[in-house]
Amino acid sequence: MKILIAEHAGFCFGVKRAIEIAYEELGKGKKTKLYTLGEIIHNPQVVKDLAKRGVEVLEEKDLYKLSKGDRLIIRSHGISKKLYNFLEQKGVEVIDVTCPFVKKVQNIVEEYYKKGYDIVIVGDKNHPEVIGVNGWCDDKAYIVNSVEEAENLPFFERLCAVSQTTLIEKHWEEILQVLRRKAKEFVYFNTICDATQKRQEAADALSKKVDVMFVIGGKHSSNTQKLRKICEKNCKNTYHIESADEIMEEMIKEHEVIGITAGASTPDYVIDEVINKIKSIKGEG
Template structure:
C-alpha cells in the first residue's frame, strides 16, 4: 500500500509561534490548553515544565502565564494582569484580527454576527470584544431566529469552511441595508483544506490526524469523508486498526494545524508496520 501525505498539512504559523513562546518560557503556565493537542501539551509539560491552569483561580499570584493561541476573553485578560505576574501573549495574530474588528465595528454601532461555534474558546474571546449586540451562529436556521438591526458586521471563526461562510454572507446581504463582511478565515486553513480535498478524491483511505477538540481537524475530516468514505480522525497511533487498511492501495495522510510532525511520523511508522 502506498502512503501519500497531503501537500499542505499540520502546524500553522500561529501554532508554531505559540509552541516556540512556551518553550522559551519554561516553568510558565498556560490559561487553558495552549493548542488543541493533548500529546503536544504533555510534551511541553515534560520537557519544559509548562503547566496548565484551567481557570483564573488556578493561576498563581506573580507567576508567568502564556495566553493560548485561541485567545481569552477580554475581562479574563484584565483579571490575569491584576495578578501581577508576567503575561505572555501567544494569541494567534489571525485570531487577534477578528477581536479588533469586532471591537471597532461594535463601537460604530453595528450588530456583530460571528460565523462560528459559540462554545469554542476562540469565539468566546472574540465575542468579549463587542460592546453591543453580538451573536455566534453555525447555520442559516440560527440566523433566521435573530432580530438584527439594519447595520451588520460579519466575521468568521478562523477555521471554518469558506463555502459555508459564503452561504451566510449570501443570506445576510439582501436582508440588510449595510453588511460589512470581513474574511477572517486563516490562509493556512484554506491551504490545508484544499490539499486534503485533492488527496481524498484519489485515496482509498484517509487518516486525519489531530486533537479530538480541534475545530480545524474536524473540518478536515468532514471534507475527507465527503470524498473518501473510509476517512478516520485519530489523535495517536494507538487508535489505528489494521483492518482499516485491508485491500487499500493508497492511504492519504493529513493533519490539523495543532498537530506536530513527531506525532505524524509516529502514525505513518505504525501504518507501515501493518505491511498491508
C-alpha cells in the same frame, strides 16, 4: 502501496509560533510558576510534555488562584478584553501567543462595535476563539453557525460580520447570503485563515484520490474535525486518529493508496509515526 501526504498538513503558523514561544519561556529557567490558559494546543502529547516540565493548565474559572508574578501563556485562540484587564490587575505576567489572525478578528470586532455596529460572529459559540472574540464587543455579538440561525436573526440598522478562523469557506458563503438581507448597512470580513483554507483544500483534493484517508489530530480539535468531514465526503474509509496506535491492520490491509492529513495542532513527529506504522503493517517498514 503508496502513502500520500496532503500538500498542507500539520502545525499551522499560529500554533507553531505558540509552541515555540512556550518552550522558549521554559528555557529561560525563571523561578515563577508557568501556566497556560486552557491546553495550549489540542494535542495530548504536547500538553503532557509541557506538564512534565512543570507547566500547569488553568481553566478560566481557576484564574483567581494566580498570584502576582505568575506567568500565564495565552494560547493562539486568544482571550477577551475583560480577561486581559483582570490579569493586569492581578499583576500576572502575560505571555501572549494569540495568533495574529485571531488578533485581527478581535480588532475588527472592537472597531466596528465602537462605531455602533451590531456584530455577528459566524462560528461555534462554544469554541474558545469565538468566546474570546465576543469579548471584544462586551459579549454582545450574535453568534450563528447555520443558515437557519442566521435566518432567525432580527433586522439590523448596521451590521458587521466576521468568521471564526477555522470555518469552512462554503459554510461562510451560505450564511453570508442570508446576512446580506438582514441589515440596512452591512459590512463583512472573511476572517477564515489561510492555513485552514489550504489544509481544507489539500485534504479535499487528496481524499478524492485515495482508498483510505487518515486524519490525524486531537479528537476535540475543531479544525481536525472539519478536515475529517471534508475527507469523509470523498473517501468512505476515512479515520480520525490521534496517534499511530489507533491504526489497525484491517483498516489498510485491502488498500493500496493511503492518504494522510493532519490538523493544525499535530506535530510532524506524530505524522512520521503514522507513516512508520502503516509501513510496518504493510511489511515495508
